[in-house]
Amino acid sequence: MVVGSLLALAAVLLAPSAAAQPEVEANDAINATWQASGGEIGPLGPRQGDVYRVGDGFAQDFARGKIFFTPQTGAHFVQGAILEKYESLGGPADGDLGFPTIDESPGRAPGSLNVTFSAPDNPVIFFTPETGARVVRGAINAAWDRLGGSTGVLGVPAEDEVYHGDLVSQKFTGGELTYNLEEKTFTTVPPEVAGQLEGLAVPDDPVSAINAARRAAGGPLGPLGKAEGPPEPIGANGLVQKFAGGKIFYTPETGARVLTGQLLQKYESVGGPAGDLGFPISGETDGGFATESRMARFAAEDGPVIFWTPDHGAVIVRGAMAAAWDRLGGAAGPLGAPTADQSENGDVITQTFTGGNVSWNRTTNTFTTEPAELADQLSGLEVPGYAGSESTAGPAAADTDDEGRFAGSWWWLLALIPLLVLIALVLFAVLRRRRGGGEDPFADDYDADDEEFGGEPEASYDGEGTPQPVPADEAARLFGDRYAQEGLGALAPHSEPSLPEVDPWSAPIQGSRAGAFGPAASAGAVGAAATGQGFTAPAPEAGPDFGVEHDVVGAPPGTAAEPETAAEAPMSAVPDRGAFDTGTFEDDENPDDVDTAPTRVIPEPQAPPRRDPLRDTGRHARIEDDEDEPQMLRTAFVLADPNAGDEPPEGYPVKASASAGRFWAPGDPGYAEVQPEIWFATAELAQANGFQPGGEAGSEDE
Template identity: 55%
Template sequence: MTRQLMLRRRGFGRWTVGLLGVATALLVSPVATAQPDVDAGNAITATWQATGGDTGPLGPPSGDVYPIGSGFAQNFASGKVFFTASTGAHFMQGAILDKYESLGGPADSDLGFPTIDEGPGRAPNSVNSTLSAPDNPVIFWTPDTGAHVVRGPINAAWDKLGGSSGVLGVPAEDETYDGPVVTQKFTGGQISYDSRAKTFTTDPADLAGQLSDLSVPDDPVAAINAARRAAGGPLGPLGASDGEPYKIGSDGLGQNFVNGKIFYSPATGANVVTGQVLAKYESVGGPEGDLGFPISGEKDGGVAPASRMSSFAAADKPVIFWTPDYGAVIVRGAMNAAWEKLGGATGELGAPVDDQTQNGDAITQKFSGGAITYDTASKRFSTEPANLASQLAGLEVPGQQAAQAPPSAQGRAADSGSGTHWAWWLLAIIPVLLVLAVVGLVVARRRRGDRDDDLFAAPPYQQEDHDAHDYDHEPADVGEDALFGDRYAREGLGSVTSAERPSTPAEGHEPSGLDLWGLSDSAADLSASGDHADDPFVEQDDPDSINTAPTRVQSAPEHDFAQPDTAEESTAEELAAEEPMGEGLPSDEDGLDSDGRDTDGLDSDGLDSDGEGITSALPAAPFAAPVFERDAVLDTGRHARIDDDDDIVPMGTALHLPLDDDPDAIPDGYPIKADTRSGLYWAPGSADYDEARAEIWFATEEIARTNGFVRGG
C-alpha cells in the first residue's frame, strides 16, 4: 500500500516537472526566436566581415543596426548593408547607393531591397546591383554613363538582346514615359514598350523582331508602381502612398495616394486620376460605374490657362474634361465623337460646359462656344452655330446603346422617360405629400372638436391601456386611399369645396367625396363609425349606420386654436349642427332651452308626443367643417401662421417638374428654379436666374426654403 502511494507520488512529481518544462519552453522560446533585430545584426555583421571588416571596402561601422522599411540596415564608413529575412544581407556603396537612396531607398521607393552584393557587370568597368521588386530592377553604373535603373519590360528586352555586352550596350538614361509607352536609351540604341498594345519597338528597328516572342509578365503591383513613376513618383502630383493596393471587382486593383488614386485592370493597365477629375469619376461610380476603368492617365487638355483630361474604357469612349471655369465634365458617345470631329477643346466649340442631357430622342451638350444635339432616332446632328452640322454628316457614333442609356449618372438629364430619373423624384415628392397630409389631418380633427389635441393619442376611454390597442378609429372601408381619399388617389392633390359633396348625407349615401382637408366622408366623422359601438359618448340608437348624425350626451372639450384670418362666418344652421346636443335640457319661458333651441311640444323628459328627442326636430350635422380659405402650407400650427404675399392654391401642388416639350420654359405659377445637385434656388431677378438650369420648379421661395434649398445668385 505504502509502496503504491510512493510510486504514485513519484509519477505525479515527474508529470509536474514535465509540465513545468513545457510551460517554460513556451514562455521562453518566443523571446529567444522573435528577435529580428538580432538576426539582422548577425547577418549584417557576417556580410561586413566577408568584405574584409574594418579594412574592407565598407570600412568600420558607423552606428548600430536600425529598422528601415520592411527590413533593417547598418551604416559603415563607405557604404551600407541592408537586410530582410527574404533577401538576406547585401551591401551597396558609392554611385549605386546614391542612386538607390535618391529614388527613396528601401523605405520610400518601389525598388525593394538588394538581392545581391554590389559587384562588377559584364561591360568593362561596370558595377551593378539587383533589387527585389517584382519587375526585377537593376541599378547599373559605368564611369562614362553614371548609375541608371533598368527594370520591367525594358530590362527583359535588354537581357534578351545580350544585356550590357550586347548590341545595345549599357543604359545611358533613365526610363521615360509617354502615356502607356515607356522608353529607355542605351549607348547603342533604345527600347520602347507599349503596355496597352503589349508590343516592343527598337532602334535599330530590326532588333524588335528578336523580341516578338518575348513574354512580359503582367504584374498589377509593378504596373501601379510604373504609373506612379510616370506621374513623377513621390515628388509628383500623387504624393506619398496612402495604404497598400486593394482589389476592385474580379481582376482590378487600386491604390490610394495623398493626392489621387491609381486604378489597374489587365485590359487597361494602371492609370492615375487626381483632383476634380477623380471626384467627378467617383461621383458616377468610379471603376465600377458605367465609365469603366481609366485607359489613360491625366493629360493636358490643350486649353489655356489650364485643363486636364482622362479617357475611360466604356464602349462609348467617354472622357472627363476639366477646366478651372467649368470644372470636370463628362463627354461621351455621340457628343464626344462630334466634339472631336470639330476639333475638341481647341476647336470652335471649345471646352465642355456641362454634362449632356437627354430629352426624348435628343441628346444635347453645351460647350463654351456652342452646343451639339444628336437625334438617336434619325441619327442626325444639329449644332450651334448651325453651320458646323455639315461637318458631322455620316459621322459614326461609338457605343450607340450606351449613348442612348438614361443619363442618370451624367448630371442634369431631362429625360422624362428615364425610370431612374422619375424614381428619384418620387423620393423627393413623397415627404412633401406626407407633410401636407399630416397638416390636413391635424386641422380636420381639431375642427371637428376631437377630445384630444394630439393626433395620435388614444381617446380618453382608452388612455389607461393605449399601448395594448390596435387603434381602429378609422372606418373599415374609406375608399381607395385611407389617408388622402379616393379622389386624391386618382387625381393628385387639389382643393375640394362643399359644393362637391352633400352637406347632409342622405339615407343610403355611399361616402366617396372629400372634405376640405382631403378626408373621405366616412373618415371625417370618427364617431359615426360602427367601430365605436362601445363609445360612452356616442348614442347607440343606430350603431351600424354611418349616415345617422350621432347625438352626444357630453360636450367635447373646448379648442383654443386660432382660426385663419380668411375664415368665413359660419351660418346659424352650421353652428347648430356642430353644437353637441344634450338630453332633458331645461327651457325658458319662450320655449327655448339655455342654448336658444326650441323646446315647445316637449314633455318634462325632453320628448315630443311621438316620444322622440330634440334631435329629431333638428337637421343632421354635416360631416365637414364650414369651408373657408386656408393656406395648407403656411398654417403650420395651432397658433402659428406665416404671412406670405405669394398666392398659393390651398392644398395645391407646391412644385413642378420641367415641362416635357421645353425643359427650360417656366411652368405657369412656378417661377422659382431649383437645382438638387447644388441645393440652390433662384427667383426671377436673381443674377444667375437666366443661366441656371432647373431640375425642379417651386411656386414660392418659401416652399423652396421649406424643402431645404438655399437662395442662389
C-alpha cells in the same frame, strides 16, 4: 554542479528564442556581410549606429555605405552613387525597387558598377563615371539583356526611362529602346535590331504594371506621393493601390491607370469601377485645351471621358456627345472644353461646351449644334452603343421578337393613360352639371356615400329626371360640409368631395354634422373667416368684434314660417340662392307652391329650389329666437376677447376651449375656472361644432 547544469539548460532553452527574433537574425546577417567586406578597414568603414527597421526589412549604416537585409534577399551592401540613386527613388520603404539582391559589384562594361533589386520586373541600377547611376527595368531591361547588355550593341544606359502615354523609352550610349505597353511591341534605334526582340518574354505582373504607372506619374515625388498600403482587389479581376495624392486602378485588360484630384473625385462620385464608366483605359493626360486641362478615358462601350479644367471642374462626356466632340476635334476644336454634364429632355441629349453646344435625338439619330454649321460635320456619325445608328428607316428597322412581332419601345403607350383619365373626368363633370341643373360651385366636395366619411348610398333620379329624396341627416351633413368648405377656411379639418347626383336643395334636413372645431383645433385656427358665399353676416350687437366674419345661423324676418323641427322643413321654404348671394332675402315668387311634406317634388319647368343658409344648418346649427321678438341675424359663436375678462358677451353664455375641444355651460362643474377662447350661444351649438362637455376644469380630459 547543479548550478552549472541549470545554466546549460537555460542556454539551450533560450537559444532558439533569441535566434527566432528578426532583429537578432538581421543583426547577425548584416554583421557577417560587413566582416566579409573587410569590416572597419573595408569599403564600408566602421559602424554608425545599430540595426534598424526599414520597409519590410532591416538596415544598418556605415561610414561609406549601408547594408540592407530581409530573410528572402539576404544582407547586401550598397554605397556611393548607386546608394544615392536608390534612396532618391524611395529606397526600400517608399520606392518600388525592393531590396538589393547582390552586393554592389563591377559590371561587364569597363569602370561600371551595378546592383540588382528584388522587385518583380527585375530592376538594376547601373553606374559608369560618364553616365552616372541609371535604373533599367521591366521590358527595357529584358530587351537590353537580349541584345547583349552593357557590352552589346546598345552599350550602357545613358538616361533613365521616360513615359509618353503607353510608350516607355530609354536611351543608351549605342541607341534607344521603346516599348508599347498596350500593344506589347518594341521599336529600336538602330531599327534593325528590333527583329531580335520578337517573342521576348516581358515581365507583366500587376505589381510591376502598377509600379510603372506610378513612375510614369512622377514616382514618390510626383502627384501620387507616398504609397498607403499594397495593392488591393477591386471588381472581378482588378486591383487598386492608394497613395497620398490619388489611386492607381489595374486590370489585365485595361492596364494600370493613375487618377488624382478632381478627376478621381468625379470618377468615384459615379461609382468608380463599380459604376457604368468601367475601369480607366488611360491615365491622366493633357486635355489639349487652350488653358490648363486634364482628361482620362474609360472602358464603357459608349466611350466616356472625364475632362477637367480649372474653370468648370471635372465633367463627363460620353456616348453621342463624346463621338461628336471627338469628330469636331475635342477640346482643341471649335467646341472647346465641356462646361457641364449632359442633360436629357425626352429623346434629346444635350451638352454644353465653352464654344457652343451639341444636341442629339436618339430617335432620329440626328445632331444639331450651336454654331449651326458644325452639324454638317456630324452627318453619318456612328454613335457608340446606339443600335439604330446603322438604320433609321423607322418601325421596319425596329427590333422584332422571334415571331416577327414588334418588340420595340411600346412603353410610350403608357403616356395615354393620364390623357384618358382627364377625358373621363371632364365627361363626368359635364354629365353631373347637366343632371344637377347647372354649375355647382361646390363641385370639389365629396360624395356622400364615400365610405371614408361614413356616407349613405347616393340618391338617384327617376326616369323623368326628378330627384329622389336624400335621407335628411345626409343632406344636412352634405350642406354643412359645403358651407364649411366655402366659408370656414382653416376651421374645416378637411376638404371632401361631393355627391354628383344628389340635389341637396330638394331634400329634407335633419340633424347636423359636427367637426368644424375639434380637439386638434387651435385658438389661432378659430380666427379664420367663416361666411356664406358672397354674404357677410353682421356682427352681433353685443360681444367683442375682432373683424371676423361669422357663420350666419339665425333666420331673417319675413321668411316662411318654420316647421316644428328641422326634419319637417321643406327645401322649397328656403329663399333662392341667388338672392342669398347678393346679400338680399326675398320670398319665393310662388309661395303657394310651398310643399310642407317631408319630400319635395319639383315641377318639371321649375329649377331646383335653393337652400336657405340661415335655416339649413349643417356643420353650424341655427339659433331659435323668441317667437315674440323680431328675429335677428345671429352667429353660433364669437371669439373671446382676452382683454374683456370672464364676462360673457350678451347672448353667448357657453364657454369653450378650442385647444381642448371642450365646452362648459353655466352651472357646469368648473365653469367659473375656465378661461374661454370661444363663446357659444348654446351648448347645442358647441356640441354641433365638435366640442364635447368639459367636466371639471383642469381635468386630464381638458
